[in-house]
Amino acid sequence: MSIAVAAPGTARNGLSTTEVLTTFAVEAPVDDRAVSAAVPVVLDTLAVTMAGGVEPPVQALAGTLEPQAGGVPSFWSDQAYRQDDAALLIGMASHVLDYDDVSVIAMCHPSVPVLSALLATADRRNTSGRELLEAFAVGTEVLIRLGQAMGFRHYGLGFHATATLGTVGAAAACARLLKLDRRQTGHALAIAASMASGLRANFGSMVKSLHVGIAAANGQKAARLAAGGIEGAADAFDGEGFLNAFSGGTVTSWPEEVGLGTPFAILQPGFEQKRYPCCYMLHKIIEATLALKRETGLGLDDVASATVDMPNGATKPLIHPYPRSGMNALFSAPHAVVAGLSDGRIDLRSFTDDAVARPGIQGRLNDVAVVEDTAAAKQGAEVGAAPVTVTLRPRSGAAVSRTVTALPGSPQDPITPEQALAKWTDCLLRANPDADPQAVGRLFDEGRDLAGAPEIAGWLGRMAEVARRD
Structure with missing residues (x-):
């Protein structure tokens, strides 16, 4: 099922924006084509995350966090953290090098807040590769289409769209992964709408990449709060809600022309993967x-x-x-x-x-x-x-x-398989210069079969072993 919205002020069948997003997050099927398209995107995002984890700003953040026994294990040390702190750390690492992918239709980095939240939320031994990929596709779709609904005005007002949209996208992804029902998912999105933040004025500082960590942490926290019984407004997006506030009053309801999953943005137009580690x-x-x-x-x-x-x-x-x-x-x-x-x-x-x-x-x-x-x-x-x-x-x-004219790394000038492997290798060897290049290559090959993995714990654990410096 794919869900398209229609009629200004309402969605199909008179649903509000919250109801449309909720229905999509809970019920929309993710077909094999979308799952397959998500695999190289997840690999690319994990690569830049591994490299970013050894950067001084991320290490400084890690020094402020309190380890928690039995928590989410770090990729870069023998510490473990609470879920929200783990999302904060993974999120900052994923974006600190500015080497992660882009969606120009929403002027954002779609993958990093969503994947960071999922990695911190998933019960890795009981989460299959396909479940992770489906939740990732759902979260990035919500993130991108929400940005598309508001248009460039949101970015032009000074908001860091990755941070603001990313909070909602991360909440949708985590709600899907945790199998929240419609009521809980609607509350998760409403909570996320009030937790969204991030300013372009902080570009060029550590805070830009911290934005991604904040979005991931807040998104997964919104899903957990909703699962625990915290309730938000019935409609936090229409009227004077999220759309109006973050578009400077230019959008008050979901535009008729913007659909969800028709097709998934990860398929069409696709994400732009970076050849260069910068804006x-x-x-x-x-x-x-x-x-x-x-x-x-x-x-x-x-x-x-x-x-x-x-x-x-x-x-x-x-x-x-x-x-x-x-x-x-x-x-x-x-x-x-x-x-x-x-x-x-x-x-x-x-x-x-x-x-x-x-x-x-x-x-x-x-x-x-x-x-x-x-x-x-x-x-x-x-x-x-x-x-x-x-x-x-x-x-x-x-x-x-x-x-x-063609954006480097876009579907019009795509990264080749050889370039993808080279980027993966460069990033993991940056995380650990002493890593065995053959082991790094095997992890890449294993990741390409992620959709069929019965659980993600083993692969992620092996990645941490390779990336971690002694």
């Missing part, structure tokens, strides 16, 4: 810059200046043109161009504090101009479909330009 709005810039370097042989010293032409609205997340740290640089178009020309690559090494602080990099940031076009501001998927052009002006010779 997705930098990826076309990076592709164009590296292509120009390959084709012309120009290095940073050969280039006098550069211009990046972007669609109106695409620079909203790029709030650190002159970065002073690796986290700042994740949102810096000038750094992407300058570092790409200097090093001939953009990878995890490009966003260390030392790499960003190099005098040769800092001294050239002013030579990159970022220009938005004067057309009407584009929103959501329109931004993703719009071209980005990088123009280099050499110290001698004519200017050269490259335009990139």
